[in-house]
Amino acid sequence: MADTQTGIGAAVRRKEDARFITGAGRYTDDIDQAGQAYAVFLRSPHARATIGGIDRAAALQVSGVAAVYTGADLVADGIGDLPCGWLVKSKDGSDMIQPPHPPLAVDRVNYVGEPYGVVIADTLQAARDGAEAVVTDFNELPAVVDVATADQADQIHEPVPNNQCYDWELGDSAATDAAFAAADHVASLDIVNNRLIPNAMEPRAAVGDYDAASGVYTLYTTSQNPHLERLVLAAFVQVAPESRLRVVSPDVGGGFGSKIFVYAEETAVIWAAGKLRRPIKWRAERSESFLADAHGRDHVTKAELALSADGTFLGLRVNTIANMGAYLSTFASSVPTYLYGTLMAGQYKTPAIHVGVRALFTNTAPVDAYRGAGRPEATYVVERLVETAARELSMDPSEIRRRNFIQPDDFPYETPVALTYDTGDYEASLDKALQHADYQGFSARRAASEANGNRRGIGFSSYIEACGLAPSQVALSLGAGVGLFESAEVRVNVTGSVTVITGSHSHGQGHETTFAQVVSDQLGISIDDVEVVHGDTGRSDYGLGTYGSRSIAVGGSALTRATEKIVAKGKKIVAHNFETTDDNIDFEDGVFSERESNRSMTFAEVAFASYVPANFPLDELEPGLSEKAFYDPGNFTYPAGTHVCEVEIDGETGVPTIMAFVAVDDFGHVINPMIVEGQVHGGLCQGIGQALLEHGVYDEAGQLVTGSYMDYCMPRADDVPSFTVDTTVTPCTHNPLGVKGCGEAGAIGATAAVMNAVTDALGVKSLAMPATSETIWKALGSAG
Amino acid sequence: MYQFNYRKASSVEQAADLRANADDGVYLAGGMTLIPTLKQRLAAPSDVIDVGGLDDLGGLDVGATVRIGALTTHADVAASSEVRNALAALSDLAEGIGDAHVRNRGTIGGSVANSDPAADYPAAVVALGATVHTNRRSIAGVDFFRDLFETALEEGEIITSVEFPIPARAAYAKFPNPASRYAIVGVMVAEVDGTVCVGVTGAGPCAFRSAELEAALAGGLSVAALDGVSIPSGNFNSDLHASAEYRAHLVVVMARRAVAQLA
Amino acid sequence: MEVTLSVNGTSHTLDVPDNALLVEVLRERLGLTGTHVGCDTSQCGACVVHMDGRAVKSCTVLAGQADGADVTTIEGIGTADELHPMQEAFRECHALQCGFCTPGMIMAAIDLVQTNGNLDEQAVRDGLEGNLCRCTGYHNIVRAVLAARDNM
Structure with a gap:
């Protein structure tokens, strides 16, 4: 029976937790294969250098070392480059320039930590000793580190003049210029969106295995999307054809984008497993993660908002330089363009918008999607500007937003930056947020703080995001290299239990619970009878994995389509049994019943009947009850909300403390409110981390200064408050569940809210992120 | 880690012998600094001599002074009601070192011997005029810390205990590094035998007493006495987390907060 | 070398x-x-276990130092059928997402509750400073520890 305790909308406790809280989770590093060897990568100590030669003789003498491979060995074996999956065109129509990206560098290295070889040995100790024994002749070159001036620096890649990957634009430049010409006021900001290092708690890992008998390669790895991993390794890198390559992502300890990408390490590991005919294991040390996981954000932006005297937005002009790092990571090109420029309308009816983005290469780790991917950067630009404009026009920051919001009857609303929002009610979220934040009482709280010699500020962020990635037709027309649909299979077993196989991937999101809720609700069966399988190309047809808050909106929709097919087939079976037609059969709460009779069959009875096909008219009705669906969304989904942050600043030290944080989000219908709240909490913490704590810093020579938790400031329990989280609901209009996606919202909205609060407290226009205590202390001095 | 010989010492004398006979030996107490250093292959000792099991280096003795055995963990110092009754500033200091797990393993002897510029205990050692007892001699706390990771200890010398006089009043205030949680600055203000002493850690290459702050407070331990006081930042540490100038400012602020606790 | 531990x-x-x-x-x-x-x-x-009853980082303890010690890991505090109150609270409060930090977090939290008489929210936050979580924003972890405090 459909159960209100476990169905859609219920705060079901997670099925997967049973293994995680008892230590029975199975992560890649927990997997060992008989006879496995260990890999340690040779990594560049220099930000930019040519490689004169690599002497591996001494390493091969180290006891236990089985092989030392270099980039040249992979090239000689026909191993291809790591591709970027999204082709962005410059505004002059030319294609972006994609420099060669061999998995292991061949004759030059371009960032500290770039792998250029791998040592494989019987033990990890021997592999490390071997790696130290390799003598590499580097000829160091000046590093290009500062992205703001990278176009005038030394050329990093031979085919990339001015280090420019592309010069992209979106929107109507002339209309935007006209809007600025007619404006009463222009608010402008120079913004640096600080580089972040993702730091999923599980470091990346890979175990490669080659079965000589079958010729099948099996790669266990920490991937958010194992099918994409397989596709790239098969089609581009050409390790093995897809039919002989199985990629398994077992339990994965967080991703936040950093595990979407196909990296050098798993590529080398699976290739070498074939060369040596022996399983090979690699697990990143955290220091390697800092150096060689794709980083996030890193924009330099000039942004201007044109307004009329009454605070109406007339035009927005944004020019951004986006740091790509040394190479194009898997989806790097799309992040500062189609996931950034398209979000510049925010929640507002700004009539004219123009965005220009130049993507430049530097001698730093590649930059790609990190939780929110482009949308936090866009929100930061828009929401910092809006708050700045309100201050400059002496308007209440909530009122200037209200005045410019797209209204509920404006939907569907076509923005000037290529998106069509399907639905929303932005004032509803704003109102609720103001209430939770006790906005009325703020001035009294501020006065109390000031009486103690401290400062207090409040900041808003009314963000929007486009997620549920993505309509394939749109994505492909804009340069995506793959479709972005999702697959689902609902396999009804003989005795009525159900195995659900999804192409989505859970690395913390709780799919084994939410997907089971959806299926149990739709099929009217117990949630305990639904098992969700994910993360194995050997078990699911295909899938695009999990990122871009897409799992429930796209994967859940595919699942719904599959259960619809199950029900339709079930009706046919029942109709056959009752000798009637399927349009006479209803299905509700797990029971198929004949209209205008008292005859019915339970779901389990139908399942059994489907596998005992007595007298089935086989030309019309196949035995079995198993259905697949591929769902391609008609549009993005548009979660939106308002976040309010209140900070107090220690007047003596500059230390900021978040006194309260309110997030009111519209995710459409919610499958499991407990899980949704958890996603918001985590996102908020990362957004707060960007604002106050986190910063990936390279020095002038291109050495990573923040290469460990000693220096990269991760949010800890005592850095953040308990959050006040609430929702409003406008159901998504174009997917069957009316869901929007919640995984990134916290990280998208929070950063601007925090910085608006900090700058409000200080009475300064802008402040660099992270707003460390010293940064704030200096601002306290300059603000008097 | 590189390979090394792990040797568990059964007595201080045996530990010293093992060290003397090793090519390049190091002592291991709690290991909270040494083991991470070994793991990152930043050190390659031939022998790691574990003194952690030596009972005669443990324990706490609170009487006319507070004498803390070198192997006493930060957690044990923090949890000791005797220490809290006699010298609460030291309990507070110990309670703020590292995190809970570090405090369960890290020892006062290891901390002091390492002379990490950002460690907490050194502020107390210099401010209170502690005595560092070793297997060879006793060293005045104020002479103990020489420079960055450099102490008065001779090759092979083992700290056996650290003995703190009980001050009339003392308080410790710390400004932690937001990433590592070590001290960006830590200041202990104490009144010992009628003299105001201010010990500072985190700011310079090693812990030191601040003449400027002591002069300012000589007339009386009041927050107001520090109004307008600044200290030179010339030789202070400067890094990603705090410039020398900011550290100098924080030293004064932390001194004010320590003094405020004494009121 | 030879070591003997009780695990x-x-x-x-x-x-x-x-x-x-x-x-x-x-x-x-x-x-x-x-x-x-x-x-x-x-x-x-992430590696926190109990050694002789106290939470320690097992990545920063040499095997030799643990010789003769009593070690308890996440596998030793409860079973799926009979969870430790802290495990139960983590599940009930949704205090975990990817699960990677969870074993260390639970072991740390148990020691925190056992060694602190009156834990409030701030004390829990301070007490967990040695455990990083990237998923939960700590909100539900703090709730779980406070809930388990009352059941341990």
Whole structure:
């Protein structure tokens, strides 16, 4: 029976937790294969250098070392480059320039930590000793580190003049210029969106295995999307054809984008497993993660908002330089363009918008999607500007937003930056947020703080995001290299239990619970009878994995389509049994019943009947009850909300403390409110981390200064408050569940809210992120 | 880690012998600094001599002074009601070192011997005029810390205990590094035998007493006495987390907060 | 060298390299992979176990130092059918997402509750500073520890 305790909308406790809280989770590093060897990568100590030669003789003498491979060995074996999956065109129509990206560098290295070889040995100790024994002749070159001036620096890649990957634009430049010409006021900001290092708690890992008998390669790895991993390794890198390559992502300890990408390490590991005919294991040390996981954000932006005297937005002009790092990571090109420029309308009816983005290469780790991917950067630009404009026009920051919001009857609303929002009610979220934040009482709280010699500020962020990635037709027309649909299979077993196989991937999101809720609700069966399988190309047809808050909106929709097919087939079976037609059969709460009779069959009875096909008219009705669906969304989904942050600043030290944080989000219908709240909490913490704590810093020579938790400031329990989280609901209009996606919202909205609060407290226009205590202390001095 | 010989010492004398006979030996107490250093292959000792099991280096003795055995963990110092009754500033200091797990393993002897510029205990050692007892001699706390990771200890010398006089009043205030949680600055203000002493850690290459702050407070331990006081930042540490100038400012602020606790 | 440890109530005598870490012994020799390694600078807390009753970072303890010790790991505090109150609270409060920090977090939280009489929210937050979580924003972890405090 459909159960209100476990169905859609219920705060079901997670099925997967049973293994995680008892230590029975199975992560890649927990997997060992008989006879496995260990890999340690040779990594560049220099930000930019040519490689004169690599002497591996001494390493091969180290006891236990089985092989030392270099980039040249992979090239000689026909191993291809790591591709970027999204082709962005410059505004002059030319294609972006994609420099060669061999998995292991061949004759030059371009960032500290770039792998250029791998040592494989019987033990990890021997592999490390071997790696130290390799003598590499580097000829160091000046590093290009500062992205703001990278176009005038030394050329990093031979085919990339001015280090420019592309010069992209979106929107109507002339209309935007006209809007600025007619404006009463222009608010402008120079913004640096600080580089972040993702730091999923599980470091990346890979175990490669080659079965000589079958010729099948099996790669266990920490991937958010194992099918994409397989596709790239098969089609581009050409390790093995897809039919002989199985990629398994077992339990994965967080991703936040950093595990979407196909990296050098798993590529080398699976290739070498074939060369040596022996399983090979690699697990990143955290220091390697800092150096060689794709980083996030890193924009330099000039942004201007044109307004009329009454605070109406007339035009927005944004020019951004986006740091790509040394190479194009898997989806790097799309992040500062189609996931950034398209979000510049925010929640507002700004009539004219123009965005220009130049993507430049530097001698730093590649930059790609990190939780929110482009949308936090866009929100930061828009929401910092809006708050700045309100201050400059002496308007209440909530009122200037209200005045410019797209209204509920404006939907569907076509923005000037290529998106069509399907639905929303932005004032509803704003109102609720103001209430939770006790906005009325703020001035009294501020006065109390000031009486103690401290400062207090409040900041808003009314963000929007486009997620549920993505309509394939749109994505492909804009340069995506793959479709972005999702697959689902609902396999009804003989005795009525159900195995659900999804192409989505859970690395913390709780799919084994939410997907089971959806299926149990739709099929009217117990949630305990639904098992969700994910993360194995050997078990699911295909899938695009999990990122871009897409799992429930796209994967859940595919699942719904599959259960619809199950029900339709079930009706046919029942109709056959009752000798009637399927349009006479209803299905509700797990029971198929004949209209205008008292005859019915339970779901389990139908399942059994489907596998005992007595007298089935086989030309019309196949035995079995198993259905697949591929769902391609008609549009993005548009979660939106308002976040309010209140900070107090220690007047003596500059230390900021978040006194309260309110997030009111519209995710459409919610499958499991407990899980949704958890996603918001985590996102908020990362957004707060960007604002106050986190910063990936390279020095002038291109050495990573923040290469460990000693220096990269991760949010800890005592850095953040308990959050006040609430929702409003406008159901998504174009997917069957009316869901929007919640995984990134916290990280998208929070950063601007925090910085608006900090700058409000200080009475300064802008402040660099992270707003460390010293940064704030200096601002306290300059603000008097 | 590189390979090394792990040797568990059964007595201080045996530990010293093992060290003397090793090519390049190091002592291991709690290991909270040494083991991470070994793991990152930043050190390659031939022998790691574990003194952690030596009972005669443990324990706490609170009487006319507070004498803390070198192997006493930060957690044990923090949890000791005797220490809290006699010298609460030291309990507070110990309670703020590292995190809970570090405090369960890290020892006062290891901390002091390492002379990490950002460690907490050194502020107390210099401010209170502690005595560092070793297997060879006793060293005045104020002479103990020489420079960055450099102490008065001779090759092979083992700290056996650290003995703190009980001050009339003392308080410790710390400004932690937001990433590592070590001290960006830590200041202990104490009144010992009628003299105001201010010990500072985190700011310079090693812990030191601040003449400027002591002069300012000589007339009386009041927050107001520090109004307008600044200290030179010339030789202070400067890094990603705090410039020398900011550290100098924080030293004064932390001194004010320590003094405020004494009121 | 030879070390003898009692792990989750079972005594093991093992021949290990001199530079073996406790976490390596637990994971690689005893197959107790619930204890995780999340960093190499002794800060993330994913590897926290109890040694002689106190929470320690097993990545920062040499096997030799643990010789003769009583070690409890996440696998030793409860079973799926009979969870420790802290495990139960983590599940009930949705205090975990990816699960990677969870074993260390639970072991740290148990020690925190056992050694602190009156824990409030701030004390829990301060007490967990040695354990990093990237998923939960700590909100539900704090709720779970406070809930377990009342049931332990």
